[in-house]
Amino acid sequence: MAIKGGKTWLVYGGLGLGGLAAGFPFAWMLLASFMTRGESLRRVFLPESLQWGNYLKAWQEADFGLYFENSLIIAVIQVSGTLLFSLLAAYPLARMEFRGRDTVFAGVLATLMIPETVTIVPNFLTITWLHRNMPFAWLNNWPAMTIPFMASAFSIFLLRQFMRGIPNELWDSARIDGAGHVRFLFQILLPLCRAPLLTVGMFTYIGSWNALAWPLLVTNTPDWRPISVGLQQFVSEAGAEVHLQMAGAVIATVPVLLAYFLIQREFTEGISMSGLKG
Amino acid sequence: MDTRRTEQLTAWAFLTPALVVLVGFGLFPIGYAFYVSLHKWRIKKEALIGFEHYVRALGDPQHLVFLLLGVGIVWAAYRLRSHLLERGLPSAYVYLAWGILLLPGLWVLFELGLNGLAATGDPALYNGFKVTFFYAIGTIPLQLSLATGLAYLLFKSMRAKGTFRILFFLPYVTPVIASAVVFRTIFSPHPSSLANRFWSTFGFENQRWLYESKSVVALFLQGVGMETWPTWVDSCFPSMALTSIILYNIWVYVGYDTVILLAGLSAIPRHYYEAAEMDGANGWQVFRHITLPLVSPTLFFLSMVAVIGTFKAFNHIYIMRTPGARESVDVLSVAIFDQIFEFHNAGYASAMAFVLFVAILVLTLLQNQVLGKRVFYGD
Amino acid sequence: MKLKNGIAGVLCAVLSACGGQQETTQEQQTDIETLNPEGQEVVFWYQHTREREEALQKLIADFNQSNSHGISVRGEYVGRYGDIYNKMNVGIQSGSLAASLVVAYQNQAMAYYQADGIVDIMPYMESSKWGFSPEERQDYVQAFLRQDNVGGAQIGFPPNRSMELLYYNLDWLRELGYDKPPANWDEFAKMCRLAKQRPFSKSKDTSRSLGFLLDIDTSRLAAMVFSRGGDLVNADGTAYLLDSPEVRAALELMRELLAAGVIDVAGEQDAELNEFVTGQILFSQDSSSGLPFYKSGIEDSGLDFEWGVTHPPQTGETPVVDIYGASVSICASTPEQQLAAWLFLKWLTAPEQQARWVRASNYFPVRKSTAKELQGYFAENPHYGVAFSMLDYGKSEPTIASYQQVRRLIQKAMVEAIEGENMDQVLANLQLAANKTIEQ
The missing domain is CATH 3.40.190.10 (Periplasmic binding protein-like II)
Structure with missing residues (x-):
């Protein structure tokens, strides 16, 4: 959509202002991460020279290497699980007639509405029980970190909205070809869902990357702890070493940013195709 | 008949994995919280006390009855109005009848119901509701309008789209523990904090930001030289501390909303715009009559997510809470946290959480009823 | 079999996971002597x-x-x-x-x-x-x-x-005409006022020059009350005593100095530490566990001034310090x-x-007796040695079960007091609210 010449500056002026507001706290973080402690104590704006050593120090002291690996593995498991579960659940909610559909959907949404502070205890009880009664370990292992979040109501909601927008003719012709629901979902719908799935995957990834209280609860050793735990140890530690804290924060943010950068085009598309119709 | 059965079974089979997880980790905790709330419960279950916690939290049950009664009357008034209007009665009579029912209804609702509850219930709970309400009102409309504006500009721009998209999304991907710490420093009362430096370039006096429990309106009055003001000025507006946190929240979510709205905008078929252009509509008219209605489903979705989000907001508020703010930033989820972690009172905290749950549920349903109807779902 | 167990287990989890079925071991403690670890x-x-x-x-x-x-x-x-x-x-x-x-x-x-x-x-x-x-x-x-x-x-x-200590900037004190930290709270107030007038010569930002930063934290106030010979509880430690003259004196002094603009409220994480090491405040009251951070902070800030630690100014014969x-x-x-x-x-x-x-x-x-093992350490870390020598003056904060709740009430009262609310009212409310927590 072209714009008439004279208004270009208005558009970019507005965008620039918004960009500045969105970007400047991060810029502040970035700048602070390159300072010496003296500079950050004196509250200067710009570091005299870039202290790359801060990153090295933060990386080593917070043991980010290990946490990075954990976070990645957890993210992969959780994202794939969430995608599969949400896809399967969204399909009947969007495209099938069955008794209790609205109740199920309302129930799914209701799970969004209770604060985490009070869900943490009962969920731990459930995990403990599973840990004792299942053939594999849940605590201190990936199941406790990922499975409770695999059926996110948000993901199901988003995918359902998307699937509702797909023309019925597709299903009709598939049925004439003798396809059942399973084949229709995985052979015809799945390729169409690429973009919204990426979207859901991205949100899941961000969520898993930043989770903190729950991972600490279900692990006792760093073996399965994600990067946010490493960052927390760093940010809360006494000594007010703001420059190192900020370096740690930047390190923890970069992977998410990178992922977003790589998929952002399709990510946006994913939301647009869902149309978010009610 | 048989195929219908198969259909049903298939549907449930598809749902099973997600439902098992959702029931186990989503619904069970809600039931559990309710169970806990009926007991005296510190770390372990002590005595069954029924609804005592709810009475302590909400207040005298008789006022609750009044509250529900008031809601019922108001609802009946609305139903009556639309009923009468449908029948084609002259609108003057309809509105008279409506008013006669509505006014006492509102009085019962607010005076006998809400006021009575607030007077007999837990101040922390009602303060929590008030602050949560300020917080939601302060963030959602502003955040969504800003995002709509930015998304529209971004949509109109030709170049650097990707860069701006990344830039706007930055706040959302930064870990909360990091960005809230940054904002705590920015909004500190120190004279050379960024907020104060910015503020003083306009010639204003330094503010205490996150340490300020006075309401923004009171501060404004103070700024223009007034020395006294009625107490409602302090109690009916958000404090400066809460306003700072609201700014943080807007900062985090504007980009997220923008990105999603941009997607909604891109999905609008081009021919709408072309038709409008041929009709000679100006920019604002296009925006108002084409863009806005067509992104309304996206806006509606975002507002639902935002309402649930603001009512549950916790982490950043907890990090940015200062003693100076007193209880002016203690949203309900913070009050619940205090009950568990400071006062070791899980039973009471669960009752508060359950009240919050019901509040969000009612609000979401209302929103669905009121706003959902105005959403334009295309042709 | 497994499934049946499962259902029973779920029921169990729901109904009695927290029902106190866990065995306590108190009764078995009688035969500790015969145990084999x-x-x-x-x-x-x-x-x-x-x-x-x-x-x-x-x-x-x-x-x-x-x-x-x-x-x-x-x-x-x-x-x-x-x-x-x-x-x-x-x-x-x-x-x-x-x-x-x-x-x-x-x-x-x-x-x-x-x-x-x-x-x-x-x-x-x-x-x-x-x-x-x-x-x-x-x-x-x-x-x-x-x-x-x-x-x-x-x-x-x-x-x-750890112990609540007063950190002082000795170089600055000398510039103000003193050679040791304040002996009592009056002197402390006087020094704070002077610090406002005469910024520290080594400070790189003289636009901010204060005597002290008040952190709204109960231990800060407790130390100030203890140093005045007071306490937060009654003599037998069974009830809170928060409308005492010592609490009032502590709050009033802070209020007065804040109103005069010679001290400020600590508004950031580690604000006292940061502003002390950059020469913007003359005194900081902080935990002894911060000693190494003060030391490294003064090195990193590049100001490199002489500093020291002592007990908060005292009123009585011997000092009293808060230990926690x-x-x-x-x-x-x-x-x-x-x-x-x-x-x-x-x-x-x-x-x-x-x-x-x-x-x-x-x-x-x-x-x-750990002191004997630490002689070398005292020599290397004289500030630590000074603090260590005051352990005998230690006094602890209340051990009443509801104290965590009361800490919050005290912080609230501190804010009310320094914001100029009626002191009688503030203290009366605090006293009432604090003792109410005991009943619950």
Whole structure:
């Protein structure tokens, strides 16, 4: 959509202002991460020279290497699980007639509405029980970190909205070809869902990357702890070493940013195709 | 008949994995919280006390009855109005009848119901509701309008789209523990904090930001030289501390909303715009009559997510809470946290959480009823 | 079979996971003497990170090597205090507490104890076979032990303590015409006023020059009250006494200095530390555990001035200082494991280990004879030595169960007081609200 010449500056002026507001706290973080402690104590704006050593120090002291690996593995498991579960659940909610559909959907949404502070205890009880009664370990292992979040109501909601927008003719012709629901979902719908799935995957990834209280609860050793735990140890530690804290924060943010950068085009598309119709 | 059965079974089979997880980790905790709330419960279950916690939290049950009664009357008034209007009665009579029912209804609702509850219930709970309400009102409309504006500009721009998209999304991907710490420093009362430096370039006096429990309106009055003001000025507006946190929240979510709205905008078929252009509509008219209605489903979705989000907001508020703010930033989820972690009172905290749950549920349903109807779902 | 078990299990989890079916071991403690801690595994949950954690891990490794019972301790960082509470909470509820030792503040320990999550340590301390000799027991600073003693039960055991100190900028004081820190609060106020007028010569930003930063924290106020000979509780420690003349005097002085603009409220994390090391405030009242950070901060800021620590200004004959810190509790498990946990705790607080822990953490030891082991350290860290010498003046904050709640009330009152509200009203409300918490 072209714009008439004279208004270009208005558009970019507005965008620039918004960009500045969105970007400047991060810029502040970035700048602070390159300072010496003296500079950050004196509250200067710009570091005299870039202290790359801060990153090295933060990386080593917070043991980010290990946490990075954990976070990645957890993210992969959780994202794939969430995608599969949400896809399967969204399909009947969007495209099938069955008794209790609205109740199920309302129930799914209701799970969004209770604060985490009070869900943490009962969920731990459930995990403990599973840990004792299942053939594999849940605590201190990936199941406790990922499975409770695999059926996110948000993901199901988003995918359902998307699937509702797909023309019925597709299903009709598939049925004439003798396809059942399973084949229709995985052979015809799945390729169409690429973009919204990426979207859901991205949100899941961000969520898993930043989770903190729950991972600490279900692990006792760093073996399965994600990067946010490493960052927390760093940010809360006494000594007010703001420059190192900020370096740690930047390190923890970069992977998410990178992922977003790589998929952002399709990510946006994913939301647009869902149309978010009610 | 048989195929219908198969259909049903298939549907449930598809749902099973997600439902098992959702029931186990989503619904069970809600039931559990309710169970806990009926007991005296510190770390372990002590005595069954029924609804005592709810009475302590909400207040005298008789006022609750009044509250529900008031809601019922108001609802009946609305139903009556639309009923009468449908029948084609002259609108003057309809509105008279409506008013006669509505006014006492509102009085019962607010005076006998809400006021009575607030007077007999837990101040922390009602303060929590008030602050949560300020917080939601302060963030959602502003955040969504800003995002709509930015998304529209971004949509109109030709170049650097990707860069701006990344830039706007930055706040959302930064870990909360990091960005809230940054904002705590920015909004500190120190004279050379960024907020104060910015503020003083306009010639204003330094503010205490996150340490300020006075309401923004009171501060404004103070700024223009007034020395006294009625107490409602302090109690009916958000404090400066809460306003700072609201700014943080807007900062985090504007980009997220923008990105999603941009997607909604891109999905609008081009021919709408072309038709409008041929009709000679100006920019604002296009925006108002084409863009806005067509992104309304996206806006509606975002507002639902935002309402649930603001009512549950916790982490950043907890990090940015200062003693100076007193209880002016203690949203309900913070009050619940205090009950568990400071006062070791899980039973009471669960009752508060359950009240919050019901509040969000009612609000979401209302929103669905009121706003959902105005959403334009295309042709 | 498995399924049936499963259903029963779910029901169990729902109905009785928290129903108190967990066996407590109190009755079995009578035969501590005959227990055999051989080969026990002990998990220790703590909040320490970085240097402190490293030192602690080294100590643990040495214990595992050297103890004659083959006890093996494993130390685990499990988050901050709130996270630890979370873990204890769910561990106790699910009957699967994974730790044998846990760091806890006194009010947390109280909650655990009431839920049978931790045990009374007294029987171990008094055991003839595993406990202390009279000399050993006397060697502990008795006040520290008392902090964790609730109604005769020892619900925690102190591995270390910290003290509320007054940090002062000696170079600046000299510029103002003094050669030592303030002897009393009047002098403190006078110095603060002078500091406002005459910024520190080495400061790089003279636009901000203050006497002091007030952190809205109960321990700050407690220290100010103690130093005036007051207390936060009545004589027998059973009720709060917060509308006392000492509390009033402390709050009024802060209010007066704030109104005069010679001090400010600490509005950022570590604000006192940061502004002290950059020469913007003359005094800082802070925990002794911050000593190394003050030291490195002054080096890093490039100001390199002479500074010192002392007790907060006093009113009476002898100074009184506020001493505090989290303790370690023994979790309820098997009698053997509890005993093994105790043996580690006892070892950890022995002078030799304490000296090592002190060097790494800068905390205060809890046994007096540790001083002998620390002579070299005092020489290297004179400020620490000064603080150590004041341990005898230590006094602890209230040990009433509701104190955590009251801390919040006190902070609220501090804010009200400094914002100019009616002092009589503020103190009366505080006193009333605080004592109401005892009833609950």
